[in-house]
Amino acid sequence: MIEIKEEQLEDILDKAIKKIETQHGMQLLSITKKIAPLDPLHFFEVAKGMKKNRTFWTSTIDDFYIVGVGNAVEIVAEEERFEVTENQWSKLLDEAIVYNPYKVPGTGIVTLGGMAFDPKKPRTDLWKKFSASQFTIPEYMLTKEDGSYYFTINIRLKRDDHAIQLANELEQVEATFFSERPRNTNGLITNEKIEIQPSEWKDSVRQAREEIRKNKAEKIVLAREVRLKFNKKADITTVLENLIQTQGNSFIFALEKNDDCFVGATPERLVKIEKDHLLSTCLAGTAPRGHTEEEDMAISHSLFHDEKNRQEHDFVVRMIKHAIKNYCTDLEIPDEPVIYPLKNLQHLYTPVTATLKKGYSIFDIIKQLHPTPALGGTPREESLQFIRDNELLDRGWYGAPVGWLDSNQNGEFAVAIRSGLIQGDEASLFAGCGVVKDSDPEAEYEETNIKLLPMLSVLGG
Numbered sequence: 001m002i003e004i005k006e007e008q009l010e011d012i013l014d015k016a017i018k019k020i021e022t023q024h025g026m027q028l029l030s031i032t033k034k035i036a037p038l039d040p041l042h043f044f045e046v047a048k049g050m051k052k053n054r055t056f057w058t059s060t061i062d063d064f065y066i067v068g069v070g071n072a073v074e075i076v077a078e079e080e081r082f083e084v085t086e087n088q089w090s091k092l093l094d095e096a097i098v099y100n101p102y103k104v105p106g107t108g109i110v111t112l113g114g115m116a117f118d119p120k121k122p123r124t125d126l127w128k129k130f131s132a133s134q135f136t137i138p139e140y141m142l143t144k145e146d147g148s149y150y151f152t153i154n155i156r157l158k159r160d161d162h163a164i165q166l167a168n169e170l171e172q173v174e175a176t177f178f179s180e181r182p183r184n185t186n187g188l189i190t191n192e193k194i195e196i197q198p199s200e201w202k203d204s205v206r207q208a209r210e211e212i213r214k215n216k217a218e219k220i221v222l223a224r225e226v227r228l229k230f231n232k233k234a235d236i237t238t239v240l241e242n243l244i245q246t247q248g249n250s251f252i253f254a255l256e257k258n259d260d261c262f263v264g265a266t267p268e269r270l271v272k273i274e275k276d277h278l279l280s281t282c283l284a285g286t287a288p289r290g291h292t293e294e295e296d297m298a299i300s301h302s303l304f305h306d307e308k309n310r311q312e313h314d315f316v317v318r319m320i321k322h323a324i325k326n327y328c329t330d331l332e333i334p335d336e337p338v339i340y341p342l343k344n345l346q347h348l349y350t351p352v353t354a355t356l357k358k359g360y361s362i363f364d365i366i367k368q369l370h371p372t373p374a375l376g377g378t379p380r381e382e383s384l385q386f387i388r389d390n391e392l393l394d395r396g397w398y399g400a401p402v403g404w405l406d407s408n409q410n411g412e413f414a415v416a417i418r419s420g421l422i423q424g425d426e427a428s429l430f431a432g433c434g435v436v437k438d439s440d441p442e443a444e445y446e447e448t449n450i451k452l453l454p455m456l457s458v459l460g461g
């Protein structure tokens, strides 16, 4: 990676073009500049007119946003996805020319994306636009970090490109993002809500519980699908806006693939890496919120002391500890969880902090962690096999890692739950729950109902 400092757009472009030696050669150039405040949702909305796939990520906890438009480069992998993605990413970084005077996480060359929960489960038509793993380096990107705004352009240059002309075009694109765009934000109504095989789903919970009672597994997470039909095409900007307003303590994302968009507001961080500082979370064990403060406290209290939920949670803590211990030093995990309140429900939550050892990347950690027993089960292979053989849906990207990483080894991935695949005027929502030996199918069904609420409520349901 060549880094350039302190130059004008035209000079930067000119120098990069001159490096291209052959007629068919390409040079990836990344330029980041600080810009005036620009609402990330406005940026996302303006991009709609550009007819390019959009990518949205925010951690509402940190008021951190990345919004990407288009694909300068795409890294797609169907097999050996971690290895393939990491190899292509580091090759791309080696060859890129980067102009980024700011050492701010999420600026410069950044890739955003996600993957399928289980690449061994045959893909159905529902998820046909989503590969086993797909990461994009956007053409245009807005980053909001610590109250500052950065605009990044990633461009693939050819030898016969003209610096002056390109500089003009890029300046116009930047101005477009600041232009007005009227929005029609209201009126989405869910006309039809079709639960996919609810009684068969409860049977599968019973069956998983039997497996567990026969000691074939200790925990198996089973998910179900709800199909929605709306009165009109869902507007993704509005969906994101409503998620941001209603789902604090969450990671809100949208990944567009042509006319399909995978959207969610998940509370579950898989891993965050900033410099060598690693953060992960164990999140499993669920109860509703109370209607009054008193009732809420009483529910928190019983969740905290409930043996079944504590068991669901402890499987996750033990597995995460075991999975990352060889990759880190200074691993710290509290002995007991705390309550993590969300708008519609509350969870048991244990934070994990550590120092990432030299030579390891966020991909190494994701590969170890995915799927945690919050989405797969324990033991991993047995529970995954059960899900593969018995679950009544194609999870697609639901329950899998989604997130971003930059060229300075910073990055963050969440587990894509509380999510749905929006397809024009229809959508599929997904929710799952951890089945253990004392699970009651009816209660698990109710638990998935509350987990569907965050998405249902922003989709006019």
Ligand SMILES: C=C(O[C@H]1C=CC=C(C(=O)O)[C@@H]1O)C(=O)O
Pocket: 221, 223, 268, 283, 284, 285, 286, 312, 347, 373, 374, 375, 417, 418, 430, 431, 432, 433, 434, 451
């Ligand atoms: C699988 C989901 O939630 C997981 C994360 C937190 C709590 C869970 C639970 O209590 O069952 C699940 O393991 C989902 O929301 O679809």
Ligand SMILES: [Mg+2]
Pocket: 284, 285, 286, 312, 433, 434, 447
């Ligand atoms: Mg549960």
